[in-house]
Amino acid sequence: MPVLTGLRLLFCLVLLLWCTVAHSQPADEPAYAQANTRGAVATVHPLATRAGMDVLAKGGNAVDAAVAAAVALGVVDGHNSGIGGGAFVLIRTADGKLLALDGRETAPAKAHRDMYVVDGEADTSLSQMGPLASGVPGSVLAYEMAIEQAGAKVYADVLAPAIRLAEEGFEIDNIFAGRLARSADRLARFDGSRAVLLGPDGNPWPRGHTLVQKDLANTLKAIADEGSDYFYQGGFARAVDQWMAANGGLLSAADFAGYKVIARSPILFDYRGYQVVGFPPPSSGGVHTAQILGMLEGHDLKALKDGERYHLIGEAMKLAFADRAHWLGDPDFTQVPKALVSRDYIAAQAGRILLNRALDVTEPGDPLATAEGEPAITDEPASEQDLFFKHTTHIAAADAAGNWVAITTTVNTDFGSKVIVPGTGVVMNNQMDDFSVQPGVPNAYGLVGTEANSVQPGKRPLSSMSPTIVLKDGKPVMTVGAAGGPTIITQVVQAIINHLDLGLPLEEALAKSRIHQQWRPDMLFVEANMPAGVRQELVSRGHKLKEMGPYGSTQAIALDAQGTLIAVSEPRLKARNK
Numbered sequence: 001m002p003v004l005t006g007l008r009l010l011f012c013l014v015l016l017l018w019c020t021v022a023h024s025q026p027a028d029e030p031a032y033a034q035a036n037t038r039g040a041v042a043t044v045h046p047l048a049t050r051a052g053m054d055v056l057a058k059g060g061n062a063v064d065a066a067v068a069a070a071v072a073l074g075v076v077d078g079h080n081s082g083i084g085g086g087a088f089v090l091i092r093t094a095d096g097k098l099l100a101l102d103g104r105e106t107a108p109a110k111a112h113r114d115m116y117v118v119d120g121e122a123d124t125s126l127s128q129m130g131p132l133a134s135g136v137p138g139s140v141l142a143y144e145m146a147i148e149q150a151g152a153k154v155y156a157d158v159l160a161p162a163i164r165l166a167e168e169g170f171e172i173d174n175i176f177a178g179r180l181a182r183s184a185d186r187l188a189r190f191d192g193s194r195a196v197l198l199g200p201d202g203n204p205w206p207r208g209h210t211l212v213q214k215d216l217a218n219t220l221k222a223i224a225d226e227g228s229d230y231f232y233q234g235g236f237a238r239a240v241d242q243w244m245a246a247n248g249g250l251l252s253a254a255d256f257a258g259y260k261v262i263a264r265s266p267i268l269f270d271y272r273g274y275q276v277v278g279f280p281p282p283s284s285g286g287v288h289t290a291q292i293l294g295m296l297e298g299h300d301l302k303a304l305k306d307g308e309r310y311h312l313i314g315e316a317m318k319l320a321f322a323d324r325a326h327w328l329g330d331p332d333f334t335q336v337p338k339a340l341v342s343r344d345y346i347a348a349q350a351g352r353i354l355l356n357r358a359l360d361v362t363e364p365g366d367p368l369a370t371a372e373g374e375p376a377i378t379d380e381p382a383s384e385q386d387l388f389f390k391h392t393t394h395i396a397a398a399d400a401a402g403n404w405v406a407i408t409t410t411v412n413t414d415f416g417s418k419v420i421v422p423g424t425g426v427v428m429n430n431q432m433d434d435f436s437v438q439p440g441v442p443n444a445y446g447l448v449g450t451e452a453n454s455v456q457p458g459k460r461p462l463s464s465m466s467p468t469i470v471l472k473d474g475k476p477v478m479t480v481g482a483a484g485g486p487t488i489i490t491q492v493v494q495a496i497i498n499h500l501d502l503g504l505p506l507e508e509a510l511a512k513s514r515i516h517q518q519w520r521p522d523m524l525f526v527e528a529n530m531p532a533g534v535r536q537e538l539v540s541r542g543h544k545l546k547e548m549g550p551y552g553s554t555q556a557i558a559l560d561a562q563g564t565l566i567a568v569s570e571p572r573l574k575a576r577n578k
């Protein structure tokens with residue numbers, strides 16, 4: 001790898017790890033997570049959490065609350081997510097059904113494998129910004145389906161808090177202002193974005209400004225009135241089609257009309273008497289959460305010293321991410337071997353891990369060698385019934401009736417493609433960058449990939465978003481998810497280990513120092529507060545350490561010993577907010 005590319009990659013990773021703590025932080029006492037006798041909601045923004053809790057108070061269930069919070073986040077935290085992006089919705093209903101609704105973006109019909117290759121070199125500025133960066137957004141339909149299949153309210157009721165926040169405005173907080181300032185020069189290139197996000201003098205709106213988003217309110221109202229048809233068949237699709245045609249984009253009204261949310265079978269994995277329910281491809285979350293936990297199952301993690309435990313966890317992460325780069329992609333376009341999550345393969349991979357030495361992993365594993373004849377992971381629906389229905393943030397919700405919900409949703413990087421299509425108020429995603437734009441060329445998160453994740457028309461880019469629900473004896477005991485590109489997977493794994501294996505209360509489980517290893521670059525990222533003794537244990541085993549400031553954004557809900565719902569939003573956000 002050329003030195004410059006390597007440095008750029010390292011810089012991106014450092015920025016990524018740093019910026020995942022930089023979520024919304026209102027100045028007053030922020031209620032990021034709330035729980036009462038009706039249920040619980042955890043998000044990164046108090047106004048979104050309140051939107052969810054209000055819907056619960058009005059007779060909604062956890063599905064309604066999670067969607068209300070998700071749509072509200074798109075208004076008050078629109079640098080991370082919004083209806084111009086995609087979502088994975090994982091639900092465990094009170095009567096025990098599991099739904100995994102894949103609202104990931106799809107590549108336009110006119111997209112092609114080398115669309116970002118200019119003079120033989122990948123130009124990632126094209127996949128990250130402007131008209132070529134967006135896929136068809138899936139959140140609007142995924143949320144509608146979630147409400148129809150498992151909610152207690154109608155979509156219009158659940159959209160109401162977001163419409164109010166867009167119409168009446170909300171006060172820009174420190175973090176929103178910071179993200180805006182950082183993106184301002186790029187937002188300024190697009191008329192629609194300039195009109196909403198920059199002031200009349202061309203400067204980004206500052207902290208404390210009340211941001212009113214009339215166009216976004218009108219788009220949300222039209223969805224409330226006409227349902228998702230407005231977005232996929234109606235006025236919104238037409239506005240995008242016209243803007244794209246005039247600005248060199250490929251997305252068309254036909255792409256919108258053909259968009260489908262896919263009801264997939266979740267990845268189910270037994271772990272020390274728990275059943276972990278993860279999101280299947282095109283998320284890599286479920287597969288690699290299962291792999292990492294599975295590789296660790298042979299160890300008594302609680303009995304180990306921190307340094308020993310972090311070593312083993314980091315090694316399992318490394319092996320899993322090597323597989324991610326090679327095997328993972330949209331299962332409708334590429335064969336993702338089911339054997340990746342087979343017991344035999346995971347045991348074989350675990351057998352490679354040494355207690356006292358970090359491995360030099362040069363290649364992905366070979367799941368087909370250990371589990372010949374295992375089929376590919378497909379989008380077979382979980383039941384026949386499903387055939388008929390169908391910079392990132394995580395929403396955790398649960399209710400007293402026993403509905404548990406995990407939604408991870410994103411426009412990808414800050415303000416996605418930086419494009420607001422004029423008149424819509426909607427920030428369009430830059431999820432096309434999650435494809436492997438050229439084999440071996442890293443994306444915004446330093447992730448490399450192969451043909452399995454190449455651009456193809458209608459294909460969904462590989463994701464790290466990992467909404468997860470953990471069951472014990474068939475009943476939910478924990479739901480968790482995170483933001484932060486590839487660190488999403490490693491944050492989720494550590495939350496599960498810290499809470500369920502080490503027995504830490506949920507807040508402490510999320511607060512404990514994190515590590516991250518993603519195979520390439522071959523470095524073990526450790527948080528700055530990692531004790532010197534632990535670092536020494538890691539270095540002595542051959543890990544190359546890279547220190548990070550506090551990073552991550554995990555939201556989780558679990559039951560305490562009395563069976564009461566406990567909701568926690570990323571503890572590092574609160575610390576930064578003081």
Ligand code: DON
Pocket residue numbers: 016019020391392410411412413431434462463464465483484485486488
């Ligand atoms: O789907 C993915 O994996 C990425 N688009 C997620 C982006 C993300 O987490 C950005 N956060 N820092």
